[in-house]
Amino acid sequence: MQRYSRTAIFLHWAIAALLAFQIAVGWALEDLGARGFALYQLHKSVGITVLALTLARIGVRYWKPRPAKLEGGWQGALASGVHIGLYAFMLGAPLTGWALVSTAKVKVPTLIFGVIPLPHLPLPAAAHGVAENGHGLLAWLGIALVALHVAGALRHHLLIRDGLIWRMVPGRSTALLVALPALILVGFVAGRAILPAPQATPAPIAAEPADETAPANIAEAVNAAAPADNAAANATQATADEPVDPPPAWTVQPGGRIGFSVGNDGETISGSFSKWTANIVMDPDHPDSADIAVTIDMASASVGDAYKDGMLPGDEFFGVAAHPTATFVAKGAEATGPNAYRARGTLTLKGVSKPQTIRFTLSGKDETGKDATRKVSGSATIARAPFGVGTGDSSGGLGPQVALTFAFTAKRQD
Structure with missing residues (x-):
């Protein structure tokens, strides 16, 4: 045959x-x-x-x-x-x-x-x-x-x-x-x-406040300062009332990082932005003088996976075509402890502006010359839903909060 x-x-x-x-x-x-x-x-x-x-x-x-x-x-x-x-x-x-x-x-x-x-x-x-x-x-x-x-x-x-x-x-x-x-x-x-195991039904999550300060309130709850910090904050506030020289500007040095992470069905997706700029004016001894402006190129986001990186610029996530950048601006800051500060400002992402709080610390010598440098590190917790980030079917397992971290070195301009 x-x-x-x-x-x-x-x-x-x-x-x-x-x-x-x-x-x-x-x-x-x-x-x-x-x-x-x-x-x-x-x-x-x-x-x-x-x-x-x-x-x-x-x-x-x-x-x-x-x-x-x-x-x-x-x-x-x-x-x-x-x-x-x-x-x-x-x-x-x-x-x-x-x-x-x-x-x-x-x-x-x-x-x-x-x-x-x-x-x-x-x-x-x-x-x-x-x-x-x-x-x-x-x-x-x-x-x-x-x-x-x-x-x-x-x-x-x-x-x-x-x-x-x-x-x-x-x-x-x-x-x-x-x-x-x-x-x-x-x-x-x-x-x-190879199919994932059935997912257990999550416990009900309490509804978030519908007011405009929700993201700031969440960040405050996550990063609440210890009561002992209040004394230092009050002491710094008292000295802030004294006349001071114009606050110095600081130049961010190469090598800094802005990273983010979010839970995804029991796992964590972590990434960073490779392109961003920051304009910072601040006297650490008088934090109320702070003037902070950060601009992030949203197209530079990466989580180290070609598939997911290709999704981030889309409308489901960052909507880069219509909103290529995100900004955070804050006028003034307050001390929460030794070399520790909190700045309340406004985050604008995908065309939506919401109150946002960041916390950061300064380390390095207390120099005042032209070559004075400080290391800056900090964090924030951002509720993604108010900004319309992660709205499609592929985002069903993402956690409601995104943890933001940043670290860089800044040189004083005199």
Whole structure:
């Protein structure tokens, strides 16, 4: 009996196993939210692999024609229709998935297995609904076609006994007859095995105040100063009333850092901004003289992951296209302890301005000359919801508060 080539046999079973994996994973993706981010990237990578293998299978089909049909009539026509449908599924499912990603509102970059970048298709945003519905419909049609294909193979092998199935098994090996179809089950089980464990229902969270000072209140609660600090603050305030010289300006030196972190379903996502500037005027002995202005280039945000970094500039997070920078300005500060200060100001992010408090400490010699330097380190806690950061489905597991930290060295200008 004429058989398929070994290349065709390999492609047949490899595609079958990968499709089983895709079906197992695809069923769960919609309900995983942010927890399924990495799995979603794997799903896209395997989908493009299926597309490439299917194109190779079509090429082999014309390079080495398949064996002749063993059955005619309506049964043969049905078998041919199922084969055509399977090819349409193997091509259409990856292509509609690619179109779905390319037309999504949140542009998530795709790196095939984290290495090869896949460009977005040049499709209009209006095509997103068609791609999404088509992808889901093809998945169900594919499952039905695979079931028909398997039923037909079993019919030929167990009822008709015409040996048709041996055309896809090298050497008529009984061991391979068992092992190769088992790959499909292995693919499905592997897809289910890598799914994240079900998430426990979190305890109810008390509603946050709706007033405009909510972010400042949260920061105050997290960073509340010890009562013993009040004496030092009052003493400094008393001296602040005395006449003083104009406060010095400070130049931020290279090498500083502004970092951020946020909880994500029990884990922590940490990143930083690589581009930012700060204008600082302040006499540490008279903190009420402080004039602080910080500008952050939001496009410079990175969490060290190419997929997630590609999402940060989008509207779901920082909306960089419309709001390329974020600013924090504060007039005056107050001492909370030895070399420790608190500044209440205004944070503007994504076009929204809200009260925000930062806390910082100064270290270094108490110099007054031109080369005087101080090391600055501090933190803030920012409620992301009032600024519209993390509003989409992929942000469902993010914590409500973002921890901000900063550290840099500043040189005094005289």
